Amino acid sequence: DGGITQSPKYLFRKEGQNVTLSCEQNLNHDAMYWYRQDPGQGLRLIYYSQIVNDFQKGDIAEGYSVSREKKESFPLTVTSAQKNPTAFYLCASSPGTGNSPLHFGNGTRLTVT
Amino acid sequence: AQSVTQPDIHITVSEGASLELRCNYSYGATPYLFWYVQSPGQGLQLLLKYFSGDTLVQGIKGFEAEFKRSQSSFNLRKPSVHWSDAAEYFCAVGASMDTGRRALTFGSGTRLQVQP
Numbered sequence: 001d002g003g004i005t006q007s008p009k010y011l012f013r014k015e016g017q018n019v020t021l022s023c024e025q026n027l028n029h030d031a032m033y034w035y036r037q038d039p040g041q042g043l044r045l046i047y048y049s050q051i052v053n054d055f056q057k058g059d060i061a062e063g064y065s066v067s068r069e070k071k072e073s074f075p076l077t078v079t080s081a082q083k084n085p086t087a088f089y090l091c092a093s094s095p096g097t098g099n100s101p102l103h104f105g106n107g108t109r110l111t112v113t
Numbered sequence: 114a115q116s117v118t119q120p121d122i123h124i125t126v127s128e129g130a131s132l133e134l135r136c137n138y139s140y141g142a143t144p145y146l147f148w149y150v151q152s153p154g155q156g157l158q159l160l161l162k163y164f165s166g167d168t169l170v171q172g173i174k175g176f177e178a179e180f181k182r183s184q185s186s187f188n189l190r191k192p193s194v195h196w197s198d199a200a201e202y203f204c205a206v207g208a209s210m211d212t213g214r215r216a217l218t219f220g221s222g223t224r225l226q227v228q229p
Contacts, residue, residue, distance in 0.1 A: 004156075031215075040122065040221060042219045042222050043157075045218070092156075092157075099207035104156030104158070107156055109154075
């Protein structure tokens with residue numbers, strides 16, 4: 001079955017460490033996205049990518065970095081510069097950008113202590 | 114910039130009762146609008162979408178939504194709620210041609226609790 005795989009589901013890190021969240025899709029979608037979810041704040045856009053080797057900052061990109069070396073992969077690195085990294089992170093993809101419905105992974109819950 | 118407001122953080126309804134979740138948007142042109150549902154600890158699933166045409170759109174699981182341009186609203190409705198509908202619901206507006214933002218903007222969500 002086609003879909004989006006996020007791994008791991010739970011991730012624990014010490015403060016000051018960088019951590020990379022994995023996102024892989026086999027839907028052959030061009031666009032991929034990272035959203036952060038916090039209670040009461042909905043989903044906030046971190047980064048998105050419309051094509052391979054290209055990506056754009058979203059609303060809360062500070063302290064995060066991404067790469068898009070392959071169409072099916074869009075890893076997110078949470079750096080030590082991110083002041084409040086503990087959150088639920090959702091990866092999504094869509095056939096095109098802008099107004100195509102998003103297909104979501106099941107998320108990674110990151111806890112930094 | 115586009116934005117989405119979901120005024121109700123938490124709603125409780127009895128099983129079998131009707132449901133309406135509110136969504137207001139701010140957007141310069143005719144918007145693309147979406148409703149998603151999220152079960153705890155899971156990703157989001159698309160319920161329905163509005164692009165153009167008929168302002169009443171039907172979705173999965175018996176949900177429908179009505180686009181009202183004059184009120185900048187896109188409220189989600191269901192005639193009879195089932196216990197399995199308990200979840201969090203998100204309204205979203207599509208990309209903005211004005212700003213070049215090529216991603217959906219989500220509201221803060223409404224958590225639905227269903228009483229037996």
